[in-house]
Amino acid sequence: MSAKKETALPEFVFSIDLNLCSGCYACVVACKQENNLAPDVDDVPGSQGPNWIKLQKVVLVSGEEKENPVVFVPLMCNHCKNSACVSGCPTGATYYSDKGMVCFDEEKCVGCKFCVMACPYQIRSFDPKKKVGSKCQLCLPRLAEGKKPRCVETCPAGARTFEWVSEEKGDEKTVASETMTRIPGNRESEPSVDYRYRRKKKR
Amino acid sequence: MELPLVEIKKSFCRICDTYCGINMHVREGTLVKVEGMKEHPLNQGSLCAKGNAGVQIMYSPQRLNFPLKRVGERGQGKWAVITWDEALATIAGKFQELKKRYGAWALAWDQGRGPVPPHYARLMNLYGTPNGVSRAHICHIPRIINYKHTFGGYPIADVTHSRLSIQWGAHRPYSSAGSLRPYSDALKRGITLIVIDPMMTSMAAKADLWLQVRPGTDGALALSMIQVIIAENLYDRAFVAQWTVGFDGLAAESNKYPPDVAEKITGVPAEKIRQAARLYASMKPASIDLGNGIDDHTNTSQAIRAISCLIAISGNVDVKGGNLLVPMLALKDIALWDAIPSSEMSKRTGGGKYPLLENHQRMTSFPYLIHAVLRDEPYAAKALMVMKGNPMATLANTALVEQALRKLEFIVVYELTMSDTANLADIVLPAGGLYESKELYLYQAHTFYYSSSLPPYLLMSDPVPHHMERRSEFETLFGLAEHLGLKDQFWNGDIEKSFDEQLIPLGVTVKDLKEHPSGIAIPVAEKERKYETSGFATPSKKVEIYSETYEKHGYPPTPVYEEPEESPISQPETAKEYPFILASRRNPLYVHSGYRWVPVLREGEGGPTVLINPETAGMLGISEGEEVTLESKRGDCTVIATLSPGVHPKVLHVLHGWSGAGNINRLTDNTHLDPIVSCCPLKSSLCRVVKKKKREDVG
Numbered sequence: 001m002s003a004k005k006e007t008a009l010p011e012f013v014f015s016i017d018l019n020l021c022s023g024c025y026a027c028v029v030a031c032k033q034e035n036n037l038a039p040d041v042d043d044v045p046g047s048q049g050p051n052w053i054k055l056q057k058v059v060l061v062s063g064e065e066k067e068n069p070v071v072f073v074p075l076m077c078n079h080c081k082n083s084a085c086v087s088g089c090p091t092g093a094t095y096y097s098d099k100g101m102v103c104f105d106e107e108k109c110v111g112c113k114f115c116v117m118a119c120p121y122q123i124r125s126f127d128p129k130k131k132v133g134s135k136c137q138l139c140l141p142r143l144a145e146g147k148k149p150r151c152v153e154t155c156p157a158g159a160r161t162f163e164w165v166s167e168e169k170g171d172e173k174t175v176a177s178e179t180m181t182r183i184p185g186n187r188e189s190e191p192s193v194d195y196r197y198r199r200k201k202k203r
Numbered sequence: 204m205e206l207p208l209v210e211i212k213k214s215f216c217r218i219c220d221t222y223c224g225i226n227m228h229v230r231e232g233t234l235v236k237v238e239g240m241k242e243h244p245l246n247q248g249s250l251c252a253k254g255n256a257g258v259q260i261m262y263s264p265q266r267l268n269f270p271l272k273r274v275g276e277r278g279q280g281k282w283a284v285i286t287w288d289e290a291l292a293t294i295a296g297k298f299q300e301l302k303k304r305y306g307a308w309a310l311a312w313d314q315g316r317g318p319v320p321p322h323y324a325r326l327m328n329l330y331g332t333p334n335g336v337s338r339a340h341i342c343h344i345p346r347i348i349n350y351k352h353t354f355g356g357y358p359i360a361d362v363t364h365s366r367l368s369i370q371w372g373a374h375r376p377y378s379s380a381g382s383l384r385p386y387s388d389a390l391k392r393g394i395t396l397i398v399i400d401p402m403m404t405s406m407a408a409k410a411d412l413w414l415q416v417r418p419g420t421d422g423a424l425a426l427s428m429i430q431v432i433i434a435e436n437l438y439d440r441a442f443v444a445q446w447t448v449g450f451d452g453l454a455a456e457s458n459k460y461p462p463d464v465a466e467k468i469t470g471v472p473a474e475k476i477r478q479a480a481r482l483y484a485s486m487k488p489a490s491i492d493l494g495n496g497i498d499d500h501t502n503t504s505q506a507i508r509a510i511s512c513l514i515a516i517s518g519n520v521d522v523k524g525g526n527l528l529v530p531m532l533a534l535k536d537i538a539l540w541d542a543i544p545s546s547e548m549s550k551r552t553g554g555g556k557y558p559l560l561e562n563h564q565r566m567t568s569f570p571y572l573i574h575a576v577l578r579d580e581p582y583a584a585k586a587l588m589v590m591k592g593n594p595m596a597t598l599a600n601t602a603l604v605e606q607a608l609r610k611l612e613f614i615v616v617y618e619l620t621m622s623d624t625a626n627l628a629d630i631v632l633p634a635g636g637l638y639e640s641k642e643l644y645l646y647q648a649h650t651f652y653y654s655s656s657l658p659p660y661l662l663m664s665d666p667v668p669h670h671m672e673r674r675s676e677f678e679t680l681f682g683l684a685e686h687l688g689l690k691d692q693f694w695n696g697d698i699e700k701s702f703d704e705q706l707i708p709l710g711v712t713v714k715d716l717k718e719h720p721s722g723i724a725i726p727v728a729e730k731e732r733k734y735e736t737s738g739f740a741t742p743s744k745k746v747e748i749y750s751e752t753y754e755k756h757g758y759p760p761t762p763v764y765e766e767p768e769e770s771p772i773s774q775p776e777t778a779k780e781y782p783f784i785l786a787s788r789r790n791p792l793y794v795h796s797g798y799r800w801v802p803v804l805r806e807g808e809g810g811p812t813v814l815i816n817p818e819t820a821g822m823l824g825i826s827e828g829e830e831v832t833l834e835s836k837r838g839d840c841t842v843i844a845t846l847s848p849g850v851h852p853k854v855l856h857v858l859h860g861w862s863g864a865g866n867i868n869r870l871t872d873n874t875h876l877d878p879i880v881s882c883c884p885l886k887s888s889l890c891r892v893v894k895k896k897k898r899e900d901v902g
Contacts, residue, residue: 020387022376022405024791025252025807032803033236033255039802048806055807059848070408070849154239156249156380157387 011099012138013163014152015194016074020159023072027151027160028053034139034150038129050125052076052136053151060199071197074160076151077102077123077136078191085115085124085135093133097140100192104135120189138162207231213240213720214664215644216254216381217637219794220316221652222644223250223381224662224722225257232668234261234638239381242721244657245646251380252792256801257638261670265620265800267633268671277609278627287674287682290630294588295686297613297629298330301586307331307543308550311572311584315592316342316795318644322680322693322701323590324538324565329689333543333551334584336569339560341597341795343650345498345880348563349507352750355740358514358526359648360490362386363656365524367395367482367489371510372421372496373651374404377791385654395486397479399424400496401786402814402856403849412479415851418786419500419767419887420469425509426764427465428480430457432516437484439518446520446734449749452761453512460764468764468772470851484517488524494651499787499885501768503877508750509762515746522731527655528739529648530727534705540565550582558756560880568881569598570873576607586613590676591634595623596796596860599873599883600837617679620800623862635673641666642677643702643716645709661711662722663702677701758879767887768875769836771853774889781835781889784851787859787867788814796860811840811865814847814856815892823892833857835870835890855892859885 031052032039038049056073079102080086085094086102093108094115109132115124116133125134139149147153152160212227216237224243228236237257239250270290275281285293301309311334312327327335337344350357362368363385375383390396390409398410399421407413416424432438433454443450462473469476483489491514497506519525548554553571554561560568573594575583587608598604608614608627616628625631636642647659666675674682677698684693694700699713706712711723738744742751754760766773770784792804799805813833815825825831829844833855841864842857850856857867871885 019409020390022380022383022791024376024380026250026255026380026791028807029252029803030238030250030255033258039259040806047809049803051806070403070405072405150238153241153248154250154255156246156251156383157376158249158384159387 011165012101012192013161013165013194014079014138014192015161015196017159018071018073018195018197020157021072021074022157023055023057023074024156025055026154026156027074028055030150030154031136037125037134038127050127050134052123052125052134054123069199073195074151075121075123076193078121078189078193079138081190081192082188084118084120084189088114088118090114094135101138101140102135103137103140104133106130106132106134109133209235212665212667213662213722214638214666215662216250216257217318217642218253218260218798219379221245221379221381222318222646223254225250225254227257227638227667229667234258234667237638240721243662244660244724245653246381247384249381249384252804252807253794253798254381256798256803259801259803260798261638261667263620263800266670266673267618267620267625267631268673269633270672271631273629277629280626282631287672290632291682291686294615294630294683297586298687301613302331305585306550307547308334308552308582309585310334311336311552311587313337313569313587313589313592313594315590317591318642319591320642320676320680321536321538321705322677324540326680326684326687326689326693328539328542329692330687331542331544331547333548333554333567334572335564335566336572337564337566338569338592338597339564339566340568340570340599340876340881340883341885342495342498344560344564345503345877345882346493346507347650348559348880349504350511351563352559352741352752353508353511353515353747354520354528356528356531357649358511358520359529359650359655360492361488361524361527361655362389362394362490362492363654365389365394365488365490367397367486369397369399369479369483369489369491370406370410371399371491371493373492373494374400374406374496374789375492375494376405377789378495379652380791382652382654385656395482397482399479401851401854402788407849412475412482414471414475414479417468417470417851418784418854419502419770419884421497422502422506422509422762422764423460423465423468424471424476425506425513426457426762427460427462427469427476428483429453429509429513429516430461431477431480432484432513433457435481437481438516442518442520443516446739447515447746447748448743449747449761450516453516453748456761456763483513487518488522489517489519490524490526492651495789496886499882500887501875501877501882501884502765503882504879505759505762505764509764512748512762515748520746521734527648527731528733529655530730530733531649532645532647532659532725532727533708534643534645535707537701537705552580552582552584557879557881559752568876569594570876570881570883573598573604573607573873576610577603585611587611588615589624590617591636593618593622593624593796595627596862596866596868599868599871599885601866601868602838603873617676619797622796632679633671633673635669635675635678638667639669639673640664640675640677641698642675643705659725659727660722661706661709661716661725663713663716663720665720767884769872769884769888771889777836777889781891782853783890783892784854785833785835785867785870785888785890786854786856786886788856790858793858793860796862799861808858811842811861812845812858813842814845814850816850816852817846817848819852820844820846823894825892825894830895832893832895833870833890834893835872835888837872838869840865840867840869841895855890
């Protein structure tokens with residue numbers, strides 16, 4: 001287990017192309033199935049169980065009233081390089097792996113929910129039955145087998161990519177072109193997940 | 204503790220009609236995970252929300268696990284668990300009794316969605332009834348039939364090579380997520396995208412041009428685009444001259460709908476109509492994907508015909524990147540349609556009313572059958588068998604459907620859960636298809652779901668052991684065949700032998716498919732412009748803008764536009780009381796009436812809703828999350844208001860397929876149908892919104 005890093009340098013690049021995402025919910029369900037997350041709360045149909053991906057529907061304001069484009073943002077843990085939940089966790093249950101992912105050790109969790117409160121994206125989950133936190137771990141067991149995270153494999157639109165980068169490359173990442181907008185924007189936490197959106201010029 | 208090893212079984216998902224390849228992880232006979240199959244050419248390892256919920260679907264406590272016999276009043280919900288032997292013997296006995304008392308015609312049989320194996324038709328045809336019904340009035344078959352009579356085949360959008368794509372009443376991320384990849388690739392390489400949809404969908408949000416068309420007016424829009432293309436001389440003169448019949452009539456008809464006129468009908472600004480027409484005609488190659496949004500109106504057939512003619516004059520017929528007429532492979536047809544005695548054929552309910560539907564599907568119209576039963580028409584069905592269908596949720600005018608079903612003497616339903624239709628049955632059979640059945644599937648680009656740039660592909664699923672007493676469609680049909688004395692016509696009970704017979708034309712065997720569990724690609728020679736050597740498979744050998752077949756049957760031979768039966772323009776008096784257009788919609792979590800009982804899917808959309816424009820809601824004093832009642836001349840439903848800016852102020856969108864009070868089909872009409880295919884107006888009729896009255900405090 002790594003010591004807490006001041007600035008973690010992830011050895012991976014995770015990007016989501018919001019120009020392709022259609023809000024189909026596949027990643028949400030696949031993640032829940034892969035990680036055995038409860039489907040609802042106490043069998044109340046339609047209630048929300050813990051979700052490591054929270055699908056948001058964002059309406060972008062444009063000049064034309066009737067045609068505000070809709071963008072779906074499948075918000076996930078951003079494995080922040082300057083993570084509030086890592087620095088805030090009293091027991092070290094939330095920590096950086098040596099590959100730069102923000103990981104979670106259930107056994108060390110005392111259920112204080114500070115991570116839930118601290119996360120600027122409100123993406124940290126809490127398992128109401130086990131009374132401990134839960135979070136995306138980028139499908140570490142799958143990565144160990146040479147596979148991609150479940151959400152990346154399952155996306156029907158092919159909108160999600162996960163790549164390892166070699167350490168020698170330093171902090172070089174895949175290209176973010178000038179026309180792209182990052183959603184969500186929170187510079188302080190330095191998210192590692194890159195949500196890319198390019199506004200289309202309507203004819 | 205070491206868990207026993209997981210075995211991977213290759214299969215295909217059957218929740219929607221895409222049939223994505225899947226890997227089923229099985230541990231000691233239990234399904235523990237479902238994932239997309241990476242090597243499958245269609246979905247390439249991806250899998251939608253529904254597919255990913257496979258384990259919950261397999262073992263849901265809502266699933267039927269034992270054959271049931273009704274012991275109370277019909278619909279009371281009182282059942283006795285019986286054995287399969289008793290169930291099949293009862294069913295067979297009843298069928299034979301009906302045949303003796305009335306004739307084979309008295310048994311109607313419904314196939315919902317599938318795949319429904321041709322063995323079902325075979326059984327019913329051997330039994331001798333001409334009264335098969337399907338989902339032609341709801342989905343897809345209207346396109347198949349109207350395309351066939353125009354092009355002699357199904358013109359599949361070859362989007363992989365298109366410069367421009369029109370998505371018309373189609374929202375693939377919801378209806379066929381597994382087939383999305385070519386569309387994502389097209390978006391990445393910068394395809395020009397036009398979306399024609401009453402609602403701002405996720406595809407419309409990505410479009411270069413979005414036409415917010417009034418539901419049911421697509422025919423007028425198509426004719427107007429044709430008018431622009433002809434007037435501005437943008438059509439393919441050479442192709443039209445050499446390979447079409449009826450252009451002049453089309454030109455004349457389209458002149459009635461210049462963009463300024465079409466704007467008043469469709470609500471789409473004239474300038475956008477011109478833009479769409481010019482883009483489609485000039486950016487070649489261009490393709491059109493037509494979806495279910497077109498299928499559910501009283502004027503559906505003419506709309507599809509008009510859009511077909513738009514394709515016909517555009518220069519995109521049977522070319523790479525246009526709408527390709529992909530050559531069709533076929534499994535051997537084992538349905539034995541000719542086994543129905545001619546004496547019974549004349550007793551088809553509504554026989555002769557929808558001849559093109561009958562000729563294509565060899566079936567009759569389900570909505571018509573409902574009326575026939577209610578009116579006690581001669582040869583109206585006395586009994587009904589339903590496999591994988593749910594008319595109580597999906598047929599228009601639920602109240603009349605229920606009345607008709609309750610008049611029947613005997614109902615058998617094969618289903619996953621106790622649906623509203625199953626609840627009215629005498630015998631309910633627990634469906635063990637999906638992950639539990641060995642089944643063949645031939646993928647090819649003959650409809651919406653498979654890309655024309657992929658070779659045909661054959662797959663045979665490797666099943667998970669049955670849960671409890673469930674049986675597959677095949678096991679059920681073979682068992683029933685045996686009880687009806689038809690075992691010798693059913694391969695003496697050998698299901699795989701029937702597959703081998705089906706496979707004969709492809710030169711592949713069940714043994715080959717077992718040795719290649721991921722599937723076998725069947726290379727075919729790709730050719731565009733096949734018509735240059737063999738013409739089109741129509742009577743005139745050309746693209747029939749003017750259809751003699753339609754004329755012969757008394758239908759307009761050139762596409763015309765007629766208002767939907769119940770619209771603000773066709774029934775202005777009704778519209779005063781019922782000012783909103785009621786349209787049904789889809790979501791990516793459910794398929795028609797299915798899967799609401801899956802908790803992880805239910806999380807995504809928990810109950811019946813109505814999407815309502817925020818300004819409209821404001822004017823009516825309705826807030827987000829408020830319970831409202833929608834009323835039509837037929838009935839009402841109760842839904843939760845969801846404010847949605849992407850929705851037209853005068854249109855309400857309700858997810859179809861809920862049972863009970865939230866069922867949109869309590870409002871829809873089934874008396875005025877599309878005259879050619881009997882489509883029900885599930886997406887264009889009139890309604891009003893009533894705020895739920897506050898319950899009086901008691902005591």
